[in-house]
Amino acid sequence: MSSAPEVSHGRGGAGNINPDDTKYVDGEIVRQGEQGSHGDGAFSTGRGGAANIADADQPAAAARADHEVVPEAATRPSQDVDIHVGRGGAANVQLAPEHQKPQPQSHHAKVTDAPTAAPAAHNQGLADKLKHKIFGVFKK
Numbered sequence: 001m002s003s004a005p006e007v008s009h010g011r012g013g014a015g016n017i018n019p020d021d022t023k024y025v026d027g028e029i030v031r032q033g034e035q036g037s038h039g040d041g042a043f044s045t046g047r048g049g050a051a052n053i054a055d056a057d058q059p060a061a062a063a064r065a066d067h068e069v070v071p072e073a074a075t076r077p078s079q080d081v082d083i084h085v086g087r088g089g090a091a092n093v094q095l096a097p098e099h100q101k102p103q104p105q106s107h108h109a110k111v112t113d114a115p116t117a118a119p120a121a122h123n124q125g126l127a128d129k130l131k132h133k134i135f136g137v138f139k140k
Helices: 126-139
Strands: 006-008 017-019 030-032 067-069
Touching: none
Parallel strands: none
Antiparallel strands: 006 017, 030 067
């Protein structure tokens, strides 16, 4: 009798350790080609920063001498379903098109020359009431 290996899913705790028979594969996207300068322009030699940019004075070539390799395991077909990405929170929810709310056409307020009316009394706080009472005298 063979059982699936126990795998930890989550941030820790016994409740996150369960048998898992999923076949895990390396889906890492890699760049292949000769390492170092190709004579086709600037390239990064590290994690970032100006000191890690080599051949910055070389003009960029029309075609690169290296290429990206995307393994089959790193791809998946496009799906129009709700998915959750990241560590949590509403900002990490990607909604399917049928669940998205329509966006407003313009984010700019309409500008007019007419003075704005005072807000309705039931929506005013004490500070707003005092402001309109004090500054309203000057509008007469």
